[in-house]
Amino acid sequence: MLDTEAYVSPAPPEGKAGVAERALRSAIVGCVLMPGERLSETSLTTEFALGRGAVRAALARLKASGLVSSTARSGWEVAPISAAEIRELIAARRHLDPILCSAALDDAAKRRLTTLSQMHMALLQRPDVGGDVLPTIRRCERDMLDLLSNALGMPVVAGFLADLWDRSNRLVNFFERSGRAKFLPTRFSSFAEALVEGSNADAIAHLASANAALEAYLLDRFLETDAMVGRKSGRRAANKDKPGRIERPQPPTGKTRTL
Structure with a gap:
């Protein structure tokens, strides 16, 4: 008889949205993206070397997970802590x-x-x-x-x-x-x-x-x-020209984060 276990199909490759979600989730859980921080799709695309559509889909998934929120005026924001x-x-x-x-x-x-x-x-x-x-x-x-x-x-x-x-x-x-x-x-x-x-x-x-x-x-x-975890970062005030962008130290191996 055939050994069916020898012919198991390989797992399908992870889609771009899945890669983006994993990268952003890791950054949020690790507090690289801090609680209460406003997020710009454009800056996230550049900083994490991801596609704009993948970032948008990832943020929607993370919102369902309770890690980010969105409003019509403020856009995306990392969920504050309470x-x-x-x-x-x-x-x-x-x-x-x-x-x-x-x-x-x-x-x-x-x-x-x-x-x-x-x-x-x-x-x-x-x-x-x-x-x-x-x-x-x-x-x-x-x-x-x-x-x-x-x-x-x-x-x-x-x-x-x-x-x-x-x-x-x-x-x-x-x-x-x-x-x-x-x-x-x-x-x-x-x-x-x-x-x-x-x-x-x-x-x-x-x-x-x-x-x-x-x-x-x-x-x-x-x-x-003292419940001060939801305030905007002082680093944010220094970057008023780019809403949602915070200058963070770059990894020593390159200019953008890669997976």
Whole structure:
């Protein structure tokens, strides 16, 4: 018999709008494009080396994700940060994150989850957890979440979850950049271990604890900022001739960002 697995069609290439969305989403989540910043399609096209149509389509998708907003007079703007958004995100994650515990994991998925869990546990033993290793720990946590959301077999739900996680990461990145306190990782590996062992109740309890720690961090940091996160940047005032354009340091490898 034919081995049908040997003739799997390759994944279709990502469209220009998808490439643009991924680039702009990364810039917003990483706070390269700051909360409350006005966006110009023309400047984004130049800065990120993207097509005008792709940028416009990407901004429309990001608006649906809650990362940007638009008005008739002001145009596009990165979503500002507010206490209401923090409460909404945490409430949504309390209700939706536990769905991950219903994911049907095959042997390969369990092995991968176990590997990520062990890697996460090892990284937590490092003495510099709050330093350079922190992005690696968070990448490991996100890989575990993505694995579980893909295993749900519900693309729409997985999309909602991905938006919630990106918006949560944006908040953490902003407060870490604007203050000195870091959001230290929780023992997320315990959540993964509980799932592999089939103990959903323990897994849900670990998720609840992680979300409670995230909520406490975000609300505390928000109060420290005195709710000044939605103001226009001082850099904006120096660029009145080009609305929506902010001069940012360019990458050392070239004049425009490339993927």
